[in-house]
Amino acid sequence: MFSLIKRSSCVITAVLCCTLLSGAIVSNVSAASVQETQADSELMKQLNDTATSLYRKSLENNLVGVREDVQLITTQVGQMSYDGVTSVEGMHALTETIVEVKEASASTDAAADSLQHASAKLRLAVDSLAHPEKPLWLQYYKILKEDIAAVQEGALNHRADSLMVTYGEFEQHYETIRPAAIIKKQPYEIERFDSWMSYLKGLTMRSEPNYEAVGEALQQGDEFVNALFGKEKDETAFTPFASGPEPWAAELFIGSTIMAVLAYVGYRKFQGTETAPFTRR
Structure with a gap:
């Protein structure tokens, strides 16, 4: 009887030890996850601050400052984790804007307009990562609506030059x-809008439209703008220019893709082949 009680006590002790050990493991994993999230959050804030600084310097045509900031952004982008933050297409778009700023600022006589445009694209792209719920680029909804109205006026007045x-x-x-x-939306939504833009360009650039x-x-296009900016929920009424693919993920390749693209830019610069504020409401 005593031995049975002793065995039962040993079993209970073992179960308690396993439970405590499991709890400790879960606690450590949770703590590590929280620390990683906090680190990513801090890196994202630093990246956003650098992109804001770069954009302001581009408005001042401060080429040295822009080059310093874009180099810092290159480093910061390579340090971050983008799992669940954006798609492969989104990261490709971000690296392309970084490349564009590097190229626009490479020459000592860089065109101010090109540099400012590239810097604005990068500023908005980084902000889209940092503030996914209310990114700054959504403020362009009114601007694009006004652009469509201006094109419409030219068509009504039969003005090819307009x-x-x-x-x-x-x-x-x-x-x-x-x-x-691209960072915010599904790939098929961008493809659809791109296709419509290409179609409209073909119509408006004719000598006799x-x-x-x-x-x-x-x-x-007015409906497509609404959908792009999340102003229209019923997208089934649209005739799609590009169908939407099944969602898929390839986060494993994102980091290597970023570094490969940026490394290639560095190689081009070494070979000498490169030529040369938003507010939250």
Whole structure:
């Protein structure tokens, strides 16, 4: 009887030890996860601050400052984890904007307009990562709506020259937010909007445009702008220019993709082949 009680006591002790050990392991894992999240949050804040600094320096045409900041951004981007933050397409868009700023600031006589445009794209792209719930690029909704209205006016008045100018402004505004939108939206949504933009460009850049076709395209484009900015929930009424793929993830390759692209830029610069503020409401 005594031996049975002793064996039972040993079993209970073992179970308690395992329970405490499991709890300690879970606690350690949770603590490590919290620390990692906090570290990523701090890195994201630093990245966002650097992108803001770079954009301000580009407005001052401070090439030395822009180069220093873009180099710091290159380092910060390589240190972060993007698992669950954005897609492979989003990270590719971010690295492309970094490359664009490097190229725009490489020459001593860099064009101020090109540098500012590239810096604005990078500023918005980083902000889209840092503030996914309310990114700054959503403030462009009104601007793009006004652009569509301007193109529409040119079509109504049968002004081919006006169509070309107003479409050019519209395209530039969209290109400014495109990397940020790629980070936030599904790939098929960007592909659909890109396809529509290409179609509209073909209509507006003709010497003798089909004004009726331009008007019809703008009506559909107005709905696409609503969808891109999350203003229209019912997307089933649209005729898609590009169908949406099944969601998939390849976070394993994101880090290597970033470093490969940025390393290639460094190689190009070494070989001598490179030529040369937003507010939250």
